Amino acid sequence: MLRKLFSFLRPRQKAQFLGVLVILALSAGLTQLTPLAIEYLTDHVLAEQSIRFQSVAPILLFILCANVVNEVIKVIRRLMVEDTATYIEKSARQRATEALLKAPLSYFRAHMTGNIHGRLNRNLEGTSKLIKLLFMDFAPAVASGMAAVAVIFAKLPLLVALSVVMVIPVGTLIVLRQISTQKGIRVELMETKAAMDGTMVELLGGIDTIRVLDSTQRELGRLEGRSERLRAKEMKHHTAMAFYDCLKFINEAVFNVVVIALTVLLAAGGTISIGTVLSTYLCFTQLTSPLRELHRILDEFSESMVLARDYFAIVELPTDFSYRLPAPRGGTDPAPGELELKGVSFSYPEKPEVKTLDHIDLRVERGKFVGIAGPSGCGKSTLIKLIAKLEPYEGHITIGGVDLDGLSRAELAERVALVPQSPFLVADTLYENICYGIKRPVSRAEVEEAARRACLSQVVEQLAGGYDFQVAEGGGNLSGGQRQRIALVRIFLRKPEILILDEATSALDNTTEKYIQTQIEEMQAEQSTTILSIAHRLTTLEHCDEIIVMDRGEIVQRGSFHALKETPGIFRDMHRGVLK
Template identity: 60%
Template sequence: MQKNKNILQLLRKVFGLLQKKQKRGFVLVLLILAVSAVLNQFTPLAIGQLTDHILDQPGFSFGSILPFLLFILVVNVGNQLIQIVRRLIVEDTATRAEKTAREKAVHSLLSAPLSYFRQNMTGNIHGRLNRSLDGITKLVKLVFMDFAPSIATSIAAIVVIFSQLPTIIALLIVLVIPVGGLIVLRQISTQKGIRVQLLQTKSNMDGTMVELLNGIETIRVYDSVDFECQRFSSQSERLRAREMKHHKAMALYDGLKFLNEAVFHVLVIGASVLLASQGVISVGTILTAYLCFTQLTGPLRELHRILDELAENTVLANEYFRLVEIPQDFSYLPVSESTQVPSCNAIEIQGLSFSYPENPDRIILNDLSLSIRPGEFVGIAGPSGCGKSSLIKVLTKLEQASGSLTVGGKPLSDFTRSQLADLISIVPQSPFLISDTIYHNICYGCKRQVTLEEVICAARQAHIHEDIEKLPGGYSFEVSEAGGNLSGGQRQRIAIARIFLQNPQILILDEATSALDNTSEKYIQAEIEKMQRQNGTTILSIAHRLTTLQNCDRILVFDQGQIVQQGKYQQLIDQPGIFQDMYKGILK
């Protein structure tokens, strides 16, 4: 009972993906199904009457059977035409449902907590998404192109069977349904778990494949192609073994279904012939009984396949709704009050503590307190794992921490994602580039229309204009996935060009110039400092290359989630401690 309830809930969710127009279209589909099911029954009845007509006439005349033949032709052609209309309606609905489902899935994943992506491999997510979307589309098609027509045809066939045939033959014909149904139900119940295992195994293999492709250069340097192929082969063999177990079971159940149909086939023909020999029915009725049996077993055979595929696609559809029902990240939740972006860009932190949800016992930021003045240029240094990047994630509302954090006097929790985007810009160590033109990559994140002249000006400030001019098409040059056809320095400078377009109140540089040569770094640093003076931008700069922090108003030195030193560049070099050790290369 609960299982049927779950399936109905799932179908309601799938139906909810459809637009009103498509929902209305299904009324026409159902009407077509009813008409088509009735038309399908005319052929066996007409053939039975045609046979009796020929046998009853002492002198056969071909002209006398022409009306029968024309009737059968018109019925079948008309039936096929309305089937084409039904198919087009269903295909249109299925493609629209897939489009809606894909858009919802993308929105859900882009709004998911970051912890979800730390716990799931990217390839795994991608594989699950594609297969589950395929399941949604197939589910719509199965219900309205296969399942519903089979049910309608079966019902119409049963009505004709009981109205036109002797009761004993009618009962023999329909008895094939419950026996076949029991076999199918047993098949579905035993194979569902295996289908889930296959889905999980394929998703894990997708994750491994993406992992390998992302590390292609390292794999070649270490000459570990054979090792990785062997590792992947082991996963493939486990998948193959599970699939063969599934296929063996399916072959057994298919054999039982065939045996069921064959036994009742023989019983129906034998009973019909026996009754005809006793004069109870005519020869034409024997033929009608045979064709009615095939009219029933055809949809029944399809019903077996449909229920099997329905079970498989139900698993996939449930997986899809698990993806789209991932809880939203806390930063997208409605804020307690509407907050205007403040004109003051001071940052105040009191008693801030943070640990990742997956490992709450490991404290990353420990009771941190900090005040950053408006327009201040603050450098952040410290050994790896000391909490530098975690502080930036908390400040940009990517991770949730305890304590107090205000920007311009307003709590960070009262800012929406959109308001933070207007306030803060960040240049990460690994810039995010999209597969689009250089122009659109530089404009990325801008909410206003940007002219080419503005983009060129920003590119000049980022010391990338001359490089772009040398590329085929210049600013129309198509960047490949993740900027694979650009150097690391070019990717960083494109990301830096964005900030000159946006003129943020708060700018965060996270190893933003780590891939640049000294000349480019000094040029860009001068442009950033110029922007700071002109706009009063508050800047936070994380750098392992300590010379990047020479012109900072203040440098904060982190260790184990706390500030252990602070001061100007030269002052910290002269002062014994972590910064001096890093400067001398003793500590990294």
């Protein structure tokens, strides 16, 4: 785990780590100077017949200097550690975001958005805390603890020194027991908190509906139950923690008495000096304070490890099939605009026993306009998801004669554009939203022309700031029709070889829809764009070269709009509004 974290670092930060270790050793040595100076003061200066302040002053100055230097180097160490920890957090966030953006879509169907978001944030905090604990807290505590042990062994008879340092293994055993008993509950707490985050984001996403249905009390009740279960788990955890803290305190108190008793006995027998009694007691406190720290750190470390482990579970998510390197295809570039599906079958991984698409064969020549119709749930959207390489499938889909497996995401994005029913909008200006995903530079004039074709110009005039209008998250401050127009402007800017429309104009009024339809057909004529369009409003498909009609994952009818509407079957029933 720590090696994986270390791989996040640049050479400068790795060198910094060595610097931190050197500083730690220095700091540990400096910490031990105070008890040694006090011992010298007691045995040599204070033991003299007449105590002179001039003899004490240099020792006091020495203690002051040692402590000031120690504090200064601690500040330097802190800055070095913070620099590394913030860098790790930044790189870790980038890696996790990349892993999530490239994860299979089934992962997002299995995990709630808020759950992923909450987990990621907590895990990142835990991961950077691990670094801080290790180098800002743990290592100094170990270093000064070791220095204190060295002084104890140097100053006391071996047996006495051994009994004094027994405080370490006894305390450590208590902490290890605490960690092992609390690990499971920590994982449980982490998962429960992530589930609560998921519920919270789900609730906020449905705030309108909750208000309209007046289900606030119901939701609060649901949340209350979960919060209570979380609280009960947390209390169980805190009770156990308090018990172990108490054991640790008793351990220290017992050894405190042991140290005083042993050293006083030795001093009484003349084996050690009074100064050594004092310095041993100080060394013991130099040992117990890092030991106390160490116990806290080990405990927090174990908590951070749980989070870091969960962080790596996100980073190591499998990469979606569509990012696998394309098979070499011997320099052939896809012929523009042709699309073919041969024997394509598909089942959602969550329901492998159900064939959502069953042996679909379809050939669309360049510049043709094919409509897809069929009852709800028959597999229309799934079919276009496969063409956009969003889900793995059986059979073959080729674009311009090249199998989809052989096309990278970048190559596919260059050729195929998909306009979903609910377009993706980001919290940015309207202009940035229009240009989203367009990889070539576009001029303002081009944007304005595309906006005119998608009937967005009038909308821009009405919005405060025009193209600088701030779109809210998910386009929350725009109407459904306005959001669809923005997605269509992108299409007129991109002029793709293959255009896939999934109910792309469903939120527009009839007049606007007809106008945009004409503009799309004009673009089709100018660029020989191949179009595949799903529409529930069947009149949208009137000008299609061919319509395929789907039912339960299969193509059951094909033909022109006029032929299909006269032929007995699903399409005619849908057209007449009598489909059962």
